[in-house]
Amino acid sequence: MPTADFVVTTLRRVLMPQLWQGRASKAVDSRVNDFNSSIRFDARMIEQDIQGSLVHSAMLGRQGIISAQDVEDIHKGLHSILDDLHSGALEIDPAAEDVHTFVEQTLTARVGDAGKRLHTGRSRNDQVALDLRLNLREASAHLQGQIKELIETICDQAEKSADYVMPGYTHLQRAQPVTFGHQLMAYAWMLLRDLGRMQDATARMNAECPLGSGALAGTTYPLDRFYTAKELGFDAPCANSIDGVSDRDFCIELGAAIATCMMHLSRLSEEIILWCSWEFKFIELDDAFTTGSSIMPQKKNPDVTELIRGKTGRVYGDLNTLLVMMKGIPLAYDKDMQEDKEAIFDAVDTLELCLRTVTPMLATMTPLPANMRRAAAKGFINATDCADYLTKKGMPFRDAYKCTGTMVAACIAADKTLEELTLEEFKQYSDLFEEDVYKAIDLTTCCEGRTSYGGPTKASVLKQIELVKEKLANQ
Template sequence: LREASLHLQGQIKELILTICDQAEKSSSYVMPGYTHLQRAQPVTFGHQLMAYAWMLLRDLGRMQDATARMDAECPLGSGALAGTTYPLDRFYTAQELGFAAPCGNSIDGVSDRDFCIELTSAMATCMMHLSRLSEEIILWCSWEFKFIELDDAFTTGSSIMPQKKNPDVTELIRGKTGRVYGDLNTLLVMMKGIPLAYDKDMQEDKEAVFDAVDTLELCLKTITPMLATMTPLPANMRRAAAKGFINATDCADYLTKKGMPFRDAYKCTGTMVGACIRADKTLEELTLDEFKQYSDLFEADIYDAIDLTHCCEGRTSYGGPTQASVLKQIADVKSKINC
């Protein structure tokens, strides 16, 4: 199990580095950021991808923690439950087997399955993140979004519809996530009512934990090259970002920086957006005279303030969507992997 955990950690690192490579290439590609699956504010594709790199970095940490606790206490010498009469140096045997020390209680030593549960919990959380990323990829490669193009090797056609290019790999990852959740639930339910010390119920731990390992290993092995060969389509991202008034918050911020209370700026901008929707216009298409009909605070610099690239580059807070921030995130994540 220790070897399996270390192998999975290596796969997660490889996936993170693949995401970082794609994020670096797309650190300036403006796209809509979403809340409630509604266009919300402009971000970059690189910034969006790096959100998953940070998630996976936490997954890596959880697996490392689980492995460290797995290595902390050696059960050898616990006997059936009451230790042994043989003159066994448990500290020596623990060291020889790669453990930090022997377990402190022989009953706990034979009845503990926390290491299985903790590692499977980390694997289930990692699968949850892979499922979320897979769902985004499914959306992004659909014609409704078309932000990316997947390599043919990771898609399938249809037996009837010749135009189809189905993202089967991501759909399978999304589906297999429930399988690993089931493995974790199996372990928790198995252990919840067992009295000390060993009971035959514990034999069921093998199937669950091995299945979780195999499933995550397979998903990591397939999603990494899929992301490496994925082609972003920045022109489509930009066109999508130009719709939905995702620069409205920046318009309200502009008024607030000019001295208008944000509550009033919010209301004013909302009124403008409503009028633009009725007139089938974007905020950028309003003339300065039309802007001034809503507030005399508007000047010619409003057009810079609501420019989509400026909207991203103006959000200079730590961890934000600027190109410099994305590149720093990439460097930070890589340094954490290599430390």
């Protein structure tokens, strides 16, 4: 048997015009209604829409614009809608034009004329600007929590591998010795900045409340915009009503922060893809975070990280959509701006999905330090240290550089590493070489000797972890 809400909604579709209809002499074509509708994506803002309406109606009552009884009825009706949504007794009508229309018409069906008074002193322009800010504020807080969890996971892995020597790379060529912990911590610092960017974007989002801006020019009603701003957690009402309804830079700024974070996840993903390949084999991913092949039984594919790389391009597209959408529209509100929600919601959802998946993948990842060290030895990444050894013995650096380069070429031809040369072979290149050269070019010594601040020593890595965790604790 149909519910009361179903009957009301059906009758409303037949008997009630759109909220804005009045001037037009005939009904809008159904295809235009479908094209114009935003309910399929703005329905996710329904809780924020109700939150804003509760505060707006309370303010209207405080200012004597509507009666106390109207406020009571509106609040009772809004809470009942929220309760029924949570319980599943009420579903959002996909035929509604937008979430604001659905809430107002459902409210009016439940509480009568009081529901019609809710929109006093308000436009859907300032309403949607408010709802979007409230929604993205919550989304940003959730993403920040996920980023913190990822940073902590990276710190845990870095602490375990603070002395695992591996080759550091430039141009994807083995360059100088670092540790796996040092390499991981580079991403912790990147993500920490991503966290800061997201916090900055959210702080500006919270600075000004658009509610009360009306369509663009405010209202003749004596609204208390400072009250609504405070109750909704904003610093103040926006000082310019046109800016309040036509601004979407808070979407763009959050979108840029999300895109930057995705870029960092993509770079990390690329390294993981390389590290778990047989050509590197620096790590082993847990079976739960890899996939197989339908034809090749030996395959263990890093699909999670490959998808993150692909989805990064998607988020870049979301940011570009926001930028291009806004670049040429005049003040104040234009329908183009309806496109903001699909883009920013997709960016939020994509980053959330990537963070939710990559964090446990990294937590269960197994480093293979023996393979890392073997690659470091074969890469002649201690050649700089060998040249430095000769320089400290008195040889000019350019001569030492040339001498070491000649030795490396000979080692490659003989399929040897520098450490495998005998002292007699060293002395064929310079009499400055002594027994202490072996300690000087030992890979662990090479790492531990780089004591400049921020370097790859174990103490430095542990200090970085301490600093990062301290910053997380203070946020």
